[in-house]
Structure formats: C-alpha cells, structure tokens
Amino acid sequence: MNTQTNFASLGLAEPLLRAIAETGYTAPTPIQAQAVPQVLKGGDLLAAAQTGTGKTAGFTLPILHRLLESPASQATAGRPRCLILTPTRELAAQVEESVRTYGKYTKVRSMVMFGGVNINPQISALRKPLDILVATPGRLLDHAQQKTVDLSGVEILVLDEADRMLDMGFIRDIRRVLALLPKNRQNLLFSATFSDEIRELAKGVLDNPAEISVARRNTASELVKQSLIMVDQAHKRDMLSHIIRESGWHQVLVFTRTKHGANRLAEKLSKDGLTAAAIHGNKSQAARTRALSGFKDGKVAVLVATDIAARGIDIDQLPHVVNFELPNVPEDYVHRIGRTGRAGSEGSALSLVDRSEIKFLNAIEKLIKRPIDRGTLEGWTPPAVVDAPDERESRNFRRIGTGRAHNQNRRPAAGEPARRSSPGRGTDQARQARPAQSRQGAGARRRDPART
Template sequence: MSFSELGLADEIVRAVSEQGYTSPTPIQTQAIPAVLKGGDLLAGAQTGTGKTAGFTLPILQRLTSKPAPAKRSKTVRALILTPTRELAAQVEESVRVYGKYLRLNSAVIFGGVGINPQIALLAKGLDILVATPGRLLDHMQQGTVDLSQVEILVLDEADRMLDMGFIRDIKRVLAALPPKRQNLLFSATFSDDIKALADSLLNAPAMIEVARRNSTVEVIAQKIHPVDRNRKHPLLSHLIKSSNWTQVLVFTRTKHGANKLVEQLGKDGISAMAIHGNKSQSARTKALSEFKDGKLQVLVATDIAARGIDIDQLPHVVNYDLPNVPEDYVHRIGRTGRAGASGEAVSLVCVDEHDMLKGIEKLIKRSLPREVVPGFEPDPNARPQPIQLRSGEAHGRGRASQGQRAGNASQGQRGGNAPQGQQARSPSGGNKPAGPRPAPHRSGGRGR
C-alpha cells in the first residue's frame, strides 16, 4: 500500500516521498484512516514503529482539507502533548517537514528557556502546537494561549506522561479544551492508569495495537551478562573493544552514574558523552550530533533524557543499570532494531538487580539468556545491596508525588538551557524527521 492510497493529499505524499518513504508501517496503515474518519483513537505502539507520522500525517490532512477559521490571536487548532522536550521537538519537526507544501503553521514550546519568544509565536495563532505539559500550563496561567478552539488533541507517549506525574497537569489542560473535539491517545503500554485515562477522555474510540502488549521487538537480540557491581565498567570497556562496537547507547540509572561512566570510559580511550537533565542544551546537542554522525562511540543517557532519541540502525543498546520500572526496559531496547534492522540489547546485571530482572522477564513473558564473559565471572557469594534509585522513586510503578513530579519535570522539560519554540514551514537540514518509518531526528539546536 502507498501513502496516497491512505487518502492523503498529493502535497503530503510528495513531502513524504522526498524523505525516501514509499510504504506506510503497520501503525500508519491502521492509524491514518482511523484519524481521517474524525473519531477518537486509542493506539498501542512502541517507540520505533513510526507512530509519529501515524498521527501527524492525518492531522495535516484534516486541518488542510476544511476551511480554516480566521486565525485569532493565541488560538490553536491542534494540540499535541508530549512528555519531554526531545520528543516535542521531534514531533514538531515532523509536522514541519510533512506539511512543507501546506499553508499551515506550527510551533513547539517547552520549559527551560525564556517564555517571551514563545509568547510572540502564540500571539499569531497556530494551526498546530506541540508542547510539554508544564510549559503549556505556564502559558495558560499567563493567558498567552487560547485553547478554546482546539479541534484535535493528541497525547503522545501517554504512559510516560503518567509515569512522570503529569496526570494533574493533563487534567487541567483538558478542562480548558472545548468538549467537542477529536482525541488521539498513543501509549506503548496499557496500564490500569492508562485505561482509566482513556475511559475518561475518549468517546467510542477505534483501537489499534500493532505489537503484543508490553512485548519487545523480535528483531532485537537480547542477553544478560552476569557481573559483579564493581566490574561493570571494566566489562563494558571489554565488550566495546573486543567486539569493535562503534556506536553504543548506554543507559544508567542516575545522572551521577552517567557522568562517572563517561569519565571512566574516557580513561580507557573510548569516546563517550552523557545526556541528562543537568546537562546544558549545548552539551546535549553536541553529544547527540556527534553520536548520530558517528564521531562519538558511546552515548550515556538516563531514561528521561533518552525519550525522543531516534537514530536509524543503532546497532547496540546496553543497560549498564537495569531500569527501576520494567516497562522502561522495553522503551530502552526499542532504540535499536528499528525499521526492520537487527539490533542487540545487552544488560549488565549484578546481584543487586535480580529482582528487577525478574520483573522485566515477567513483563516480556520470556527468560533472557545469560552469558558469563570469561574473566568477569560474578562472585557466587556476593550479597545484594540496596539500589540507588532516582530521586524520590521506589521500586515499581506508581503515581509520582508532587515533589517527584516537580523533580522529573525539571529533567523532562524545565531544566537546562533549551531553545525556545520555533515556527517554520520547511525543513532546513538533511536528516529525516521521525516519520513513516523510524528515522533520525535532527539535533541541531533543538533538543530537550
């Protein structure tokens, strides 16, 4: 099937074709017609499935196919909420690239930057606004955005927004929207909280699920390397050097752990940089750009900072620390094995993390193969020690407290020095946006 067969305008198909895409992914094949019908949608789609184009393309089609109301100051026609700045920037880039031949305008707003340039963008009135919840609430409180004319609402990665404690923020946004609108909810997992949100938000929705619930991508080779906690760094260096890995995304549990690992790898002659909420925007941009260009061998990231990283054919993901929440394992390894390419996900597991590993295997309904690396055999008499969690977190899923939400928000959208939202109609770079199939997202000055 081609994109034109899905009912998209020639201008949109042309923009998609220019990015090198000819056939829609499964989520797009199902989601695009469903959105074009105008009804609500509940979609289960993991990262890397091309879900961004699954809603941006039909939204562009819907907005351009009917007479647009006269743009009034501060009004918005379509609102897309995302949990982090990287993802917000990535989604808005897709809107601009695929809408380049349409007479529609868009902007992205998130925290960590001055609000005045964003106020100027909003004052003109927008067809599409992509935002993180905290910064959108800032504008709502200041009266610099008018949501009373919203025709389409998208909650992207809704599960992550709930994990980060944004449920109250989301409800405050919903209260400002007109009752008659189209609602689209995308989530990688369907927890009880997501089901409750869907029940309260959606009206007789179409339902799409392109992968098994909480499944891991089949093309990803997954394995566990048992190792003592103090031997993880030497083992990682050994794996990188002995296997000649040239591009590796490594996940740590904490920001401090990420910084420490970068320093250790540097002493081993391995080029590495870290991205997390305490890094400046310029540092994050530089790290992402060099990693995508192949100049940087290892990118070390925390879970929240990694949302929105979209790199074609990333060969290796390493869980240096297992995640506190089992679903995050699925998100992490989904960074590889995209667009049908093969990938490898390796987890370095010490005795402290055995309970976490059990939770992951229960979620994905399979036992991960163990492979002891010669020379790094774990001590059979090692005793587990308490895990250092991210600030305010405990084992398992649960709603974040207000204090934790504020802390996560500082990582996810309000911390650091990120550029203000930008408004444009055409792309200005060679990299492809997150699109019909997974594609790299530009990092030039527009990250989280």
C-alpha cells in the first residue's frame, strides 16, 4: 500500500470521512485500501482476511457510501437494501456497531438480529424503514418464515467469516437465505482462507468476482510470544490460577474446548478469588453481552471462552491468551492466539498441554512451521489430587477435580458408609446417555442451540 494513501483518496463521502476522523484512524489498512475501491465499483468480491485486519470497515464504509449515492426514494419497513450475514451473535453486534459508528453523520438506518433473545423487539424494529440488516442465519430465517422481514429489496449481500459459517454447519441456512434474495445484487464474501469449500460456495454466490488476499497487519508469529508448559490435565486449573495471580494479569482470555469446561473453569477461578466469567453458546445473550462488556471494561479479569463464542471478541490491546486445552483443529490455534498481538501491541499466548494432547500440538507446530517454546513454572508445586482419575478419563478430558462433585462418585473406602448419589448421577443409564449425544451429526454439534 502506498504510504500516502488516506481515506479521502479512496473517494469516500464527506460524512463518512468525518466519522472516520473522529475514530482517530488516519490511514486505511491494506484490506481497506484494496477492498473499498473494489466495492465502490459495484462488482462482486472474494476476499481472504482474518479478524484483526480491519476488514469490517473494509466493507461497511463502501457500502454506506453506495447507499448514500443512490438513496431509496421511499424506504420500506422491514425491507433492507443491504444484508450482512455473520456466524455469531457477538460478531453481528460488532459489525452493526461499526455501521453505526461510520454512518453517524448519515441517515442510513441499521439493525442487528440474532437468536437467543426475545424475537418481539426485533419484530417491532422491523416495522420501521431499514437500510442495513446485520443478522445470523438462524434468526433471519425465523423472521422470514414469520414474514416479518422482506428480503426482495436486497442490493448488497455480505457473507462475513464465511469459513466459520461453513464450520458451524450453516451452509443449508445460507442457501435458504440466498433463495429469498433478488438475483441482481452485489455480493461480497469474506473468509479467513480460500479453502476448497469456500471456493465451491463462492461459485454459487459470486459472479466474476475480484479477488484480494491480505495477511494480518502484524502476523502472530512476529508480535505474539508463544510458549507452552507440559502439565497433567488434573493440575491445569490450579496452575492457571497460580500463574494469573502471581503474574498479576488483569486481562486474560482463556480457551477451552467445551461449554461445560468453560463453566467449570470460570467457577474454579472465581473460588480462587479471581474475577472470571464464561462465554459460550449455551449462555443467554444478556449473559454473554454482560461478560464481554465486563472483560473489555476491566471488571472481569479472566474470560473463559469456547472458539465459536470468542469469534466476535475484538480487543485491540488484549495482552494474554491461554489455551487451557489445545484445539483439535490446528487452524483454530492460529485464530485463538490472533486475539492478542493486535494494533502493533505485543501479546503472549500460553498453552497448557497434557501428554494426551501431543498429537494436537504436533499438528499445530506443523501448521505454523515452528516449534513452540517449552517452559517450566518455577515456584509451583502440583497439589495432591485426591482420588485422581485414571489415565483413560484424563485422555478423554472428562470431569476432573478434587471437590465435592468428584468425591461423591468415588467408591467408599473400607468401613466407610456408602454415599447416596443424586438420581441419574454416575448411573449406567446416565453414562449410556452421553455416547448417544456424541453420535449427533457434526453440524448439530457445532450449531448453537439458541440458533446463533
């Protein structure tokens, strides 16, 4: 990008330039410098860009400009001119916030819709004239079925983080949405990578698109200090609590592989005196918004998240990321550590690795083409674990701990009275139910039950 490039040289309208100036940004990022002119031309676009590159402004700014250039003579209630589809609630809220920020000096009207919250306020909002609608696929289809939204006037379609939408099993919903749109429209597809699946999706959505591919402003390998500590799964929680307290960390994002694991870890850290909250698909939208807001404001020191829920977290100067458990998809590791080391700020990414996760570690190091520094934790001694689970349970990441829930399920020692267990807890029937849940299809596992 030419160092002399500024937002005015991109040809954006004056009300947009005024809003940009108020944000403090002076020069466009590489994705903005390339995407804005392409979108202003009116053609389709296929762009490879990850969160953290400035891609959201890369499409919201030119979309606002185009809507200003050809204002609708009479806007219709519940009939948007632009539809932006995102995979998660948090990302939807973030994108719509960007639209409001840059469109503050225009009369462009926007709204956001997602599942997990009462649908009635959204229905009320759709009774007003609307220009830009930011939505997650499931809730959008709910509205379409109830005929509270009319998609026949969409002039511009954006599929944001399309790779994540495919991962979450939204492809069928996306196709159902496409069937409701007019054929004559501009299409913009943003994805972290150009995989074969994304190429296939692009063929069915885009018409002779321009292509751009932009890496992060500063790659994680340059700005994020990556390290790992080998530790038994049963000791991870105590080690993490010790590290956070002794290091004086005030803002750390911790990743777990499961929703239940996120809940349990947040509870454990809270008992240790840390301000912690969990964020995942089973949480209500109000709880997710409250936890994220507290984390950004510094009221919550530790945010424990699953990969999907963390997709919309965008904090410029997040100092620490911890992989409490390694992801089984190596690309997710890159997404995780990319939450830190942004906007020129250095960050750290620490992984706590059990020996059963070595295969995941090897796949990650192969992807990033470098070994992750091994370290040790001085001054910390693993606590004695009463009735430690066997190796098989450790490998499967089942519930592990020294507290009441674990001890209730152990066999009584000789001469010890038998404990009364809760109905269904630890019974054969309950154990048989768990494998049945795991046999659900991949799409069903990834989809948020609240129709993200």
